[in-house]
Amino acid sequence: MGNCRVKQSRRKFIKAAAAAGGLLATGIVNPFNAVIFATERPEDPTKPWWGYGIDIEKCIGCGRCANACKLENDVPKEPFYFRTWVEQYTIKNDGSVKVESPNGGINGFKQTVPEADIFKAFFVPKMCNHCHKSPCVQACPVGATYDSPDGVVLVDESYCIGCRYCVQACPYGCRYIHPEKNVVDKCTLCYHRISKGKTTACVEVCPTHARILGDLNDQEGELYSFMKNHNCLVLKPHLNTGSKLYYNALSAEVR
Amino acid sequence: MEQHYQYLYEMLSQVQGFIYPNELDLQWGLLIVLYPYITGLVAGAFILASLERVFNVKVLKPTYELALLTALAFLLVATMPLVSHLGHPLRAYEILSTPHSTSAMAIFGFVYLWYLMVVLLLEIWFDYRRDMVIWARQEKGFKARIYKILTLGVNDISPKTVKWDDKIGYFITVVGIPSAFLLHGYVGFIFGSIKANPWWSTVMMPVIFLFSAMVSGIALVLFIYMAVSYIRKQKIDMKALDTIAKYLFYILILDFTLEGLDQIHRIYEAEESFEILSLLVHGPLFLTFFIFQIFLGTIIPLIVLGILQFYKPREFTRRVIYLVSSLLVLLGIFFMRWNVVIGGQLFSKSFYGFTDYKIRIAGSEGLLWSMAWIIIPFIILAFLLWLLPPWKKVPAEPA
Amino acid sequence: MPPQLKTLIPLFAIFIFLFLLGRYLLVPESFGEQGHYRFNSVAENKDLSLQYAGRDACAECHDDKALEMESDMHAGLSCEICHGPGMVHYDNPKAGQLIIxxxxxxxxxxxxxxxxxxxxxxxxxxxxxxxxxxxxxxxxxxxxxxxxx
Structure with a gap:
């Protein structure tokens, strides 16, 4: 009798354990199915969810994007305030990496390394990654920077206290303190333009179509096919920022 | 602003390698070095005071009130460098009205208020209430009126009520110890939680900040106790002094071990950021890191205080040694804060280069204002010692 | 209850009440509507003025030039790459001379x-x-x- 009871309870336990194990397994496995580029999608797929693509293979380093951005968005002219800028990477045959971005690329670039020493060279435009899990939004102590419902990281300049914690938190160096307004300033993805049906200033002036603005919810859209047809990467993926700026032909040297 | 541009153009010529263009303007300067330094002094001084009260280290009695008042004097100033550094100081209230729950910085206002209102002010009030009632009767005029206001009208000094003072005061001290840990461990978390910055982002940061806080706070009380005794021409209680120095020595060992562990861990793991951090400590930070923080601020005091644990020279020599050691430790911890705050911003997050930082003399971020923020707490302390002199406390009648 | 607490507890209660009152008065309108931020700020960011008009806007008047460009290597380029932002000119053709x-x-x-x-x-x-x-x-x-x- 007692023996039988033990057996029964053991059987029950095994059943329960199996059920729990199964739950656990699906619980662990399921979220991974949803992770695309380490970002999850917002709840409403009918609304736009802005993302951005940059094709390094197409960029010729003319710096028109950085220039147009300053003119469109009232960014100070001085060479240490940028919402977007272009970097020239030169990887030499000896393995060393040379990076430069004189005035953000607005005045163009010169390649001073002789041809014989160059292993490869390319331009990398940089801007806010409009991260879905933004470290800057996380860090803002007062809620003066936020992820808008359509996935753009914006600043409330009438509410920012200017503590600069978000500048420290951004891994990509995309924020600066506006010297006249004394609040933080950053790329808004030309929110005033894209919400009126226009494209961003940088996309407008890019002569080689290296920059793509797009809606990540639009499966017919340009950005979607760009990501589908190229091997895209984000910057610093190990930081798990949920970056929505996708680069084609991104080299490992780029940081 | 023109001046700022001029400064930045000057810095532009100092850049080594490549930095993101926005990184040239170093965001947190001398004022933010002072912030963890001052809060650290507060937390450390308070923990020394609670040693006497909670852990019953009776030899420390002569420094108990002194340590508390020191903590208060520095705590009152602790927010000033922060607020004056803001781009919009008048919006500072937002951190209390709409604190962002995910931000490590947002709860600072609450941690600060808790520590000031619930811990320090209350503990001092309970400790001094009976004396203030007595002083209010003895003194005349203005000072008597201040004491009357400070007692908040609780004038009962019957043994039963005084016993309550002691009981609740003890309870607050017990609450205060975790609060002091919270205050400074939390300041470490502000830096340690920034994953973008490999020099800051370590789980050790709150612990290191806490122990360095205790080291600096104990050294400060050691120094202030000697200075106050000298000014008052009173004989120093050498037993108390020896005990404080002993604690300083022990906690300095712990602090040094923890920081060493952190660095060894970095060196051994040698992650992506290792090369740039290695260049950082051997280049721009060499003087402040190896010479000021480690050699002068840690190794020398460790050796000297260590020797004193085995060999006791005569009193005067010991006093000189304690004075020099405490000042060296205070200097070393200042540069520890410097190396964290400034050092963390000197290298580019691209790991390809360095920007530069030069202290400016004038301006709200300048050297003069920063020195003021260090001197003002001493003036407040002098006032507090005049108002609430620990040496004039009336001993309680034996129960 | 000890007399100290009889005084302190009301004092702290007043303090907390004043704090909550201050907080109630200081939290701006529309804060927290969508998340931990002032939701009106989204509209404010939308309302900023435009500088670049866009290629289609240029082609509304300068259709000849736009057509001309399409026949050669610079096809598809935006006019404002070289001529600079043209929104002011678009709004008032007499004002806002563009650069050449x-x-x-x-x-x-x-x-x-x-x-x-x-x-x-x-x-x-x-x-x-x-x-x-x-x-x-x-x-x-x-x-x-x-x-x-």
Whole structure:
């Protein structure tokens, strides 16, 4: 009798354990199915969810994007305030990496390394990654920077206290303190333009179509096919920022 | 602003390698070095005071009130460098009205208020209430009126009520110890939680900040106790002094071990950021890191205080040694804060280069204002010692 | 209850009440509507004024130039790449004169020899290729392969 009871309870336990194990397994496995580029999608797929693509293979380093951005968005002219800028990477045959971005690329670039020493060279435009899990939004102590419902990281300049914690938190160096307004300033993805049906200033002036603005919810859209047809990467993926700026032909040297 | 541009153009010529263009303007300067330094002094001084009260280290009695008042004097100033550094100081209230729950910085206002209102002010009030009632009767005029206001009208000094003072005061001290840990461990978390910055982002940061806080706070009380005794021409209680120095020595060992562990861990793991951090400590930070923080601020005091644990020279020599050691430790911890705050911003997050930082003399971020923020707490302390002199406390009648 | 607490507890209660009152009065309108931020700020960011009008806006009047460009290598380029932001001009054609850059360096931004962009775009050594002339003296920027005599 007692023996039988033990057996029964053991059987029950095994059943329960199996059920729990199964739950656990699906619980662990399921979220991974949803992770695309380490970002999850917002709840409403009918609304736009802005993302951005940059094709390094197409960029010729003319710096028109950085220039147009300053003119469109009232960014100070001085060479240490940028919402977007272009970097020239030169990887030499000896393995060393040379990076430069004189005035953000607005005045163009010169390649001073002789041809014989160059292993490869390319331009990398940089801007806010409009991260879905933004470290800057996380860090803002007062809620003066936020992820808008359509996935753009914006600043409330009438509410920012200017503590600069978000500048420290951004891994990509995309924020600066506006010297006249004394609040933080950053790329808004030309929110005033894209919400009126226009494209961003940088996309407008890019002569080689290296920059793509797009809606990540639009499966017919340009950005979607760009990501589908190229091997895209984000910057610093190990930081798990949920970056929505996708680069084609991104080299490992780029940081 | 023109001046700022001029400064930045000057810095532009100092850049080594490549930095993101926005990184040239170093965001947190001398004022933010002072912030963890001052809060650290507060937390450390308070923990020394609670040693006497909670852990019953009776030899420390002569420094108990002194340590508390020191903590208060520095705590009152602790927010000033922060607020004056803001781009919009008048919006500072937002951190209390709409604190962002995910931000490590947002709860600072609450941690600060808790520590000031619930811990320090209350503990001092309970400790001094009976004396203030007595002083209010003895003194005349203005000072008597201040004491009357400070007692908040609780004038009962019957043994039963005084016993309550002691009981609740003890309870607050017990609450205060975790609060002091919270205050400074939390300041470490502000830096340690920034994953973008490999020099800051370590789980050790709150612990290191806490122990360095205790080291600096104990050294400060050691120094202030000697200075106050000298000014008052009173004989120093050498037993108390020896005990404080002993604690300083022990906690300095712990602090040094923890920081060493952190660095060894970095060196051994040698992650992506290792090369740039290695260049950082051997280049721009060499003087402040190896010479000021480690050699002068840690190794020398460790050796000297260590020797004193085995060999006791005569009193005067010991006093000189304690004075020099405490000042060296205070200097070393200042540069520890410097190396964290400034050092963390000197290298580019691209790991390809360095920007530069030069202290400016004038301006709200300048050297003069920063020195003021260090001197003002001493003036407040002098006032507090005049108002609430620990040496004039009336001993309680034996129960 | 000890007399100390009889005084302190009401004092702290008043303090907390004042704090909550202050907080109630200081939290701005629309804060927290969508998340931990002032939701009106989204609309404020939308309302900023535009500087760049966009290619279609230029083509509304200058359809001849737009058509002309489509026949050569500069097809598809936005007018404002070279002529600068044109929204002011679009709103009031008499005001807001646009720029007509004629410096060699301007063309060089894209076309000056640079090994980094080799094979990506037509390149010219500015120091070598007719250094004393302006590019646009020979090349019509709208039809760059039509060389003037």
């Amino acid at each position: 850059p004629d410096q060699r360096e301007h063309c060089g931004l894209c076309h000056a020899t640079n090994l980094t962009r080799v094979d990506k775009i037509a390149q010219v050594d500015l120091a070598d290729h007719n250094p004393d002339q302006k590019c646009i003296e020979c090349h019509n920027p709208h039809l760059p392969w039509e060389i003037a005599e």
